[in-house]
Amino acid sequence: MLQCIITGILLGGLYSMIGIGMSLVFGIMKLTNLAHGDLMILGTYITMVVSNALGFNLVISTIISVIVMCVIGFIVQQFLVNRVMDKGEAPALLVTFGLSIFLANLMLKIFSADNQLLTNKMASVNVITTPVLSVSASYLISFIVAVIIIVGLALVMQKTNFGRSIRATSDDPMAAELMGVNTKMAFAAAMVICMGITAVAGTLVGSTFTFYPSSGTQYLIIAFGVVVIGGMGSLFGTLIGGIVLGVAQLLGGFAFGSGVQMLIAYIVLLVILALRPNGLFATSAVRK
Secondary structure: OHHHHHHHHHHHHHHHHHHHHHHHHHHHHOOOOOOHHHHHHHHHHHHHHHHHHHOOOHHHHHHHHHHHHHHHHHHHHHHHHOOOHHHOHHHHHHHHHHHHHHHHHHHHHHHOOOOEOOOOHHHHOEEEEOOOOEEEHHHHHHHHHHHHHHHHHHHHHHHOHHHHHHHHHHHOHHHHHHOOOOHHHHHHHHHHHHHHHHHHHHHHHHOOOOEOOOOHHHHHHHHHHHHHHHOOOOHHHHHHHHHHHHHHHHHHHHHHOHHHHHHHHHHHHHHHHHHOOOOOOOOOOOOO
């Protein structure tokens, strides 16, 4: 049971990485990005292509993937989502849904349906190995990266002029525009940050689990679970939501078998929603 709890906490770090981008976009733009999972898998494939074609190690390949995904995020926000943001929530939601379908089929056409796995030396390395406990280096790195990104984002949003402009846009776009803030560019900047984080999450996922062009839906559901448990828009809540989901999954598998571990995790999600409909830490993503 101790092994399940420790592994579940570390797995929760990976889950929170999957959900951070969705939480950030919702907290700032009040937009549920249905293409989030497919964009993350696209970042994973970009890392794989750069690594295989150019022979770069995983770190350099991830940095290139982050840059490419940031550019894609800016284009998507500036030329697709921003054009319908003023028309209500439904058009923007439909744009992300259409983008999800397009990306899934594009990746299927380019990469085929074969499963892939990013080569990662850390995947088979344990930082702790005892008769009663082992800690995977890959899971530990994912958890550390998640904590660093969440703390870094919180500091940027609270301590910088850029963060204050984002917070103003999130609170009241019209008032922010009256004060000279370009809200369209603020939304685009938020999407760029989201895509950069999503690219990192894609590398961590791809080096831990096999992935397919259709894997986006699976990770979109995980992101939803993490964000809903933590509270839509809360960065700190995203980390807690990931840990809750990871621990529930591992303990569920320990108690009832691996075949139902995700079912147990989502039962826990439903219980939390029944008790706390807005999640554990519902707030604005730019607040904490």
